[in-house]
Amino acid sequence: MRKIPATIVTGFLGAGKTSLLRHLVTHAEGRRIALVINEFGELGIDRELLLGCGLTNCTDDDVVELANGCICCTVAEDFLPALEKLIDRPDPPDHILIETSGLALPKPLVQAFNWPEIKARVTVDGVIAVIDAMAVAEGRFAANTPALIHDNPFDEVFGDQLSCADLVVLNKTDLADRATLDIAEREIGSRLRAQARHVNASFGKVSPQILLGLSAAAEDDLATRPSFHDAAGEHDHDDFDSFVVALGSIADPGAFVAKLPTVIAMHDVLRVKGFLDVPGKDFRLVIQAVGPRIEQYFDRPWGAGERRQSRLVVIGAKGIDRDAITAAIRA
Ligand SMILES: [Zn+2]
Numbered sequence: 001m002r003k004i005p006a007t008i009v010t011g012f013l014g015a016g017k018t019s020l021l022r023h024l025v026t027h028a029e030g031r032r033i034a035l036v037i038n039e040f041g042e043l044g045i046d047r048e049l050l051l052g053c054g055l056t057n058c059t060d061d062d063v064v065e066l067a068n069g070c071i072c073c074t075v076a077e078d079f080l081p082a083l084e085k086l087i088d089r090p091d092p093p094d095h096i097l098i099e100t101s102g103l104a105l106p107k108p109l110v111q112a113f114n115w116p117e118i119k120a121r122v123t124v125d126g127v128i129a130v131i132d133a134m135a136v137a138e139g140r141f142a143a144n145t146p147a148l149i150h151d152n153p154f155d156e157v158f159g160d161q162l163s164c165a166d167l168v169v170l171n172k173t174d175l176a177d178r179a180t181l182d183i184a185e186r187e188i189g190s191r192l193r194a195q196a197r198h199v200n201a202s203f204g205k206v207s208p209q210i211l212l213g214l215s216a217a218a219e220d221d222l223a224t225r226p227s228f229h230d231a232a233g234e235h236d237h238d239d240f241d242s243f244v245v246a247l248g249s250i251a252d253p254g255a256f257v258a259k260l261p262t263v264i265a266m267h268d269v270l271r272v273k274g275f276l277d278v279p280g281k282d283f284r285l286v287i288q289a290v291g292p293r294i295e296q297y298f299d300r301p302w303g304a305g306e307r308r309q310s311r312l313v314v315i316g317a318k319g320i321d322r323d324a325i326t327a328a329i330r331a
Pocket residue numbers: 070071072073074104105235236237
């Protein structure tokens with residue numbers, strides 16, 4: 001029996017993993033794709049964004065959300081049961097895509113594919129690391145994170161994601177000139193496995209022919225995928241924090257978005273994302289902030305029975321000032 005290929009998509013907060021997956025699903029060329037989505041933070045934004053694409057080949061059942069912390073820490077409780085459920089379906093998917101949270105370590109997940117129940121039926125086709133080219137070139141791995149200093153927790157997460165990868169997608173290259181790209185390529189190059197390749201992309205647009213069918217069987221060569229956490233044997237995510245800011249409807253989204261960069265810069269916020277309810281608009285407004293860059297677009301109409309509400313997830317380093325940030329966003 002042919003094993004079902006699974007692709008693990010890793011990458012730091014805001015690197016563009018969800019955009020990459022959206023592009024992949026919309027160009028699946030008849031493949032039945034199932035997605036396992038994992039996020040750091042309390043709101044299932046990424047699952048919502050993927051379902052919001054309104055694809056007919058992407059139904060509710062095909063998108064599984066694992067929200068109980070970082071997927072690398074809940075492999076046995078959450079990930080393996082979810083995976084078994086997918087492959088036990090009467091119509092199992094042709095390919096499984098797994099989006100890890102931006103703070104998750106990919107290696108524990110790859111290791112899980114050696115569990116006997118799984119190993120016989122699924123293989124890791126490839127580990128793909130999505131990287132924000134600008135952020136790397138600027139010496140950060142998400143804009144606004146502390147500059148790249150080895151032995152800091154950001155660096156360890158970033159380093160683990162790169163050193164596990166079969167393919168690196170250097171994303172957001174539309175924002176970078178040649179010199180900037182050279183810097184980014186040098187920075188990641190030193191951290192990649194000898195076998196790893198990289199491709200450039202903007203807006204996560206990479207052909208399925210490049211991303212899928214790598215046939216890496218990553219679970220069989222874990223030794224070539226070193227982790228900062230190999231020696232410790234365990235890890236935690238105590239260096240990071242997240243919370244939700246609930247808001248009323250936002251009458252002037254332009255003014256609302258305009259004040260976000262100041263809040264983000266003042267409080268070293270790594271990531272803000274969520275949805276806004278704009279009165280008079282049938283569609284919900286998506287907000288995605290990575291460092292100083294903020295993206296907004298209307299993605300889908302509010303559902304008939306759906307409560308219109310504005311909610312944002314904020315992620316930062318441990319100890320970010322929740323009350324002050326909430327007050328500033330609400331002001
Ligand atoms: Zn973990």
